[in-house]
Amino acid sequence: MAPKRDFLKGSSNSLLLSLLEVQPMYGYQIVKELEARSQGYFKFKEGTLYPALHRLEKSGLISGQWQMLPNGRQRRYYSITARGQAKLALEKTQWQDFLTAVKLILQPGPSSP
């Protein structure tokens, strides 16, 4: 499914920031949430999620924190930063403009020539 993979590659930052905007999450939870919210459309090699998360963290768009669970296991929770929220707001606007333009071409209105 190359086209799906390409979509995901180009929009992975926006998708991850959108998920983390709702609540802080750890890697495995992000995979599950992404799969559930896209109704199975977005499936990818799960190991590649971490380099993407770490890139966002290095850019200061998200921040990660280790938390100890009652069973002794550790998990790294990621949350969106103020810079990440600003970036997400910008990307959402760009997506909206893009979708509107695509819609105008794919579903031309009655006034279109």
Place this chain on the structure above:
Amino acid sequence: MTPEFIQYLTRIKYGARLEGSEEPGVMNELEAHMEDKLQELTESGLSEAEAIETCLGQMGSTKLIARQIYETYSQGSWKQVLLASMPHILFGLLFVLNWWHFAGWITVLLLLILATTVYGWWHGKPTWIFSWLGYTMLPVLAVGILLLYLPRGWSLLTLPLYFPLALWWLFRIIVQTTRRDWLFSSLMLLPLPILIGWFLAVSPSGKFTQASVQRVYDLAPWIGLSFIALALTIAAFIRLRQRWLRVALLATSGLMTLTLVVYYARERLNTSTFLGLMLVMWGVFLVPPLLDRLFRVRLQTRWRLREESATGSKKTA
């Protein structure tokens, strides 16, 4: 953790070549993900073997993950650029400003190199340390040259002791550095052919005479320029993310700087010396990856033996 998971994570660890301070966090996170996944799969009714196979399949190729992690962490900051290129800049300035004949400056520079290298070596071996490490071979080379000045009998007695010891020390450093990343070994050794080239250009007999001093004066701007070229190479190396670009940069810059040495010292270096220097330069780029390959083969053999012994004990049980 299962042996399959250990192998999988070790492959990623080996390919990602992270600094000591970053590695545990990244690997623990991947491990936690795989444990969660395995638990979910076994709870869904899969056998342990099926769950492990499915989990590894869904995690993705170790090469791809390792490459992505490498590219995320490989780019150094501008502070690291400055630290890494500093020894080359200092050596360049030593010649450009003609300070090389002041023993005091050379002593201060060598002490600074030793102190910085020791500090970096014991503080997680950050990327910038490897350009300093290459210059710690200078005192060893200097000892070898000084031995040539001993009375004839003493030179013959001490040199057979010196060569194995110096080579052993050099080999130990290369092995330690290659275990971190073979590319850092090449980076560390990069000035070696350049230094040997300039040394042979000013002093073909190996002994430093009055004529050699005059030749250093004549060649000083070009010697300085070659070190500045190395400094620029290291600066670009630290900022690049992609591994193949780093390899290409080191190879191109090393060969070009050596060509610069040979061009400006052409009356002093004959064809066989030039070919010898080219061979040393190729050694700088080929020996570390070959050593790295040897380490990997050993690691894989160890895994295979462990797997065979585990299978054997299961059958016996």
